[in-house]
Amino acid sequence: MWGRPPAWESEYIAFFDARxxxxxxxxxxxTGDWPSAEDATQQAFSSLYVYWPRIxxxxxDAYxxxxxxxxxxxxxxxxxxETVTEYVPERAYADERDDWIDLRRALLTLAPRARAVLTLRxxxxxxxxxxxxxxxxxxGTVKSQSKRALDRLREQLSADTNDPVWGTR
Structure with missing residues (x-):
């Protein structure tokens, strides 16, 4: 009824499995959270599937x-x-560890494009x-955005150490 899958589909499946x-x-x-990451990944792979024969x-890899x-x-x-409420922390207590850095929280303060630059770089x-x-x-844009994003991360991480709730790590 459905017929044979296209010849390129096995290549796509191998790429999907590998990546x-x-x-x-x-x-x-x-994105900063798993549900959004899953949505974005699924959306990306769906788009790749549609255009696979032309890539x-x-x-x-770049595409x-x-x-x-x-x-x-x-x-x-x-x-x-869609967001109606503000960010709610995952926990409302300070961690006992002094060496713990909340990099995820600091990354979420960056603009999405800046997070993309840092992630890829x-x-x-x-x-x-x-x-x-x-x-x-x-x-030059990548270099300047990387520098600004790293500066912002450093600023956020040093501010977190002074924060009464988050800074007692």
Whole structure:
């Protein structure tokens, strides 16, 4: 009834199997929560499936990452429109550990595009040129956004150490 799957589908499935965990990690870092990361990852893989026969193998990795980042930003825009309440912390107590850093909380203070730049640059260990290609911006933009985002993270993390609730780690 349904017929045979297209010849390229096995390549897509292999790519999906190989990259699904990495994509979830990237999406989580950009979106800040697992449900949004799952939505963005699913949206990205759905889009990749539709365009798979037209994607050139040489540009597949960059195209896939760019699709994922765009999906993450789209999910965040949608979530921003739907958000009614402010951020509620996952816990209301200070941790006993002095060396613990709430990097996730600090990352969420950054703009989604800045999180995308840091995620691709440092978590995925991509070059400035690769990040610029994925985000379709100039290399100088990647450098300046990376610097500003890292400065903001440092500022947030040092502010957290002075925070009476969060800073007693």
């Amino acid at each position: 699904q965990r990495d994509f979830m990690r990237i999406a989580y870092t950009i 050139k193998p040489a540009t597949l 896939a990452r760019r699709t994922l980042v765009n999906s993450c930003l789209s999910v965040l825009r949608k979530r921003k429109r 440092y978590l995925e260990d991509l070059s400035v040129m690769q990040v610029a290609e994925i985000l379709d911006v100039a290399e």
